[in-house]
Amino acid sequence: MGMTHTIVDSPLGELTAVAEDGALIALYFEGHLRMPDPATFGPRTDEGFGEVRRQLAAYFAGELTRFDLPLAPRGNAFQQSVWRLLREIPYGERRSYGALAQELGDPALAQAVGMANGRNPVSIVIPCHRVVGADGALTGYAGGLHRKRFLLDLEEPAGVRAGRLF
Numbered sequence: 247m248g249m250t251h252t253i254v255d256s257p258l259g260e261l262t263a264v265a266e267d268g269a270l271i272a273l274y275f276e277g278h279l280r281m282p283d284p285a286t287f288g289p290r291t292d293e294g295f296g297e298v299r300r301q302l303a304a305y306f307a308g309e310l311t312r313f314d315l316p317l318a319p320r321g322n323a324f325q326q327s328v329w330r331l332l333r334e335i336p337y338g339e340r341r342s343y344g345a346l347a348q349e350l351g352d353p354a355l356a357q358a359v360g361m362a363n364g365r366n367p368v369s370i371v372i373p374c375h376r377v378v379g380a381d382g383a384l385t386g387y388a389g390g391l392h393r394k395r396f397l398l399d400l401e402e403p404a405g406v407r408a409g410r411l412f
Contacts, residue, residue: 249288252295258393263298269318272367275389311337313371328362335376338401342380
């Protein structure tokens, strides 16, 4: 089947979804940091991306809190272990880089966790936006901090949102 891609409209602008052999390998924002050359994404088609579109639409509508898509992000063993942890962060919750490093068994890995987080090729679906600094501050995001803020606000529980002044 090979690699193919499509463009998905979203409240955050166009997203480029890349799949290979039926599994999503990447989801990039316009202007995404470290995005590979789009010429490597294979032909553009809408075929085979129906479920990706449906689940993204449901997520942005606030109706989906956990994606169920076949994924095959490309990365080394450490990156894969970090990306697995990211998928375990519940909708509406946040973790620090240090907390993820602790889950991996070594608090000294916080910076390496941050680097792996930043190289996550499947934005939104593998929720790297849920990772924040130790003090709760928003830190870098390959799609831009304005998109990270949008995603965190989208997932914020209604009770928390109602209690905020701004």
